[in-house]
Amino acid sequence: MALTPEFAQHLATRLAALRAALAAILPQPRPIVLEIGCGHGHFLERYAAEFPAKFCLGVDFSGDRIDRAQRKARRAGLANCHFVRAEAREFLAMLPAGVTFEEVWVLFPDPWPKKRHHKNRLMQPDFLEILASRAGEGTRLYFRTDHAEYFQAAEESLPSVATWRRAEQPDWPLELETVFQARADSYHSLVAVRTSHPARPRGTVEPALPPPAGPTSAA
Numbered sequence: 001m002a003l004t005p006e007f008a009q010h011l012a013t014r015l016a017a018l019r020a021a022l023a024a025i026l027p028q029p030r031p032i033v034l035e036i037g038c039g040h041g042h043f044l045e046r047y048a049a050e051f052p053a054k055f056c057l058g059v060d061f062s063g064d065r066i067d068r069a070q071r072k073a074r075r076a077g078l079a080n081c082h083f084v085r086a087e088a089r090e091f092l093a094m095l096p097a098g099v100t101f102e103e104v105w106v107l108f109p110d111p112w113p114k115k116r117h118h119k120n121r122l123m124q125p126d127f128l129e130i131l132a133s134r135a136g137e138g139t140r141l142y143f144r145t146d147h148a149e150y151f152q153a154a155e156e157s158l159p160s161v162a163t164w165r166r167a168e169q170p171d172w173p174l175e176l177e178t179v180f181q182a183r184a185d186s187y188h189s190l191v192a193v194r195t196s197h198p199a200r201p202r203g204t205v206e207p208a209l210p211p212p213a214g215p216t217s218a219a
């Protein structure tokens with residue numbers, strides 16, 4: 001897709017700001033617990049309090065939700081809990097070299113129910129491949145959704161991704177109800193574990209333009 005010069009400039013400025021924000025949060029490379037689509041930090045703030053030795057970073061493209069999340073972490077005095085406003089793929093492309101994932105959480109992501117929008121879903125093979133490039137063998141990815149068809153699609157596509165396998169023991173380290181979980185009648189959970197299969201070389205990942213505002217999983 002050809003970008004107008006104005007939009008290309010806007011994108012470059014945004015990515016530079018994101019790179020700077022991430023360098024400030026992560027001045028040294030380290031393993032992190034990543035939550036993608038963290039909303040206003042309800043889950044991650046409490047998770048970070050429960051596991052003070054883990055360095056937690058939440059990402060969401062809603063500025064308002066990230067402002068609220070940052071306020072929460074500040075009020076709680078949590079030095080191990082940070083939030084950054086970013087689109088997930090742009091975040092992954094701008095993350096400083098050497099930062100790796102200890103755990104990845106994807107809780108009630110937008111389900112994009114229409115078939116023509118499935119490409120925007122986070123839980124799909126190409127996105128898992130990108131995550132794999134920052135994850136060492138044994139890293140666990142926790143996925144939960146109230147959207148049965150999305151869950152089934154993620155479940156069925158997982159065997160096609162050599163870098164992740166479904167966990168035999170889908171243990172959930174800590175049960176904390178997220179905002180969207182509280183609204184859901186029921187939900188499905190899946191834990192994937194990073195295998196030893198080599199990840200695709202980095203650099204093949206290009207920052208994507210954010211998709212238009214998506215439907216919520218409660219919709």
Ligand SMILES: C[S@@+](CC[C@H](N)C(=O)[O-])C[C@H]1O[C@@H](n2cnc3c(N)ncnc32)[C@H](O)[C@@H]1O
Nearest residue numbers: 037039060061062087088107108178179180217
């Ligand atoms: C349905 S809400 C779930 C929020 C929270 N995880 C929960 O369970 O309550 C999905 C969140 O993901 C964010 N989001 C959706 N697509 C995203 C993307 N590509 N990059 C970053 N954030 C995204 C939305 O802004 C929203 O806050």
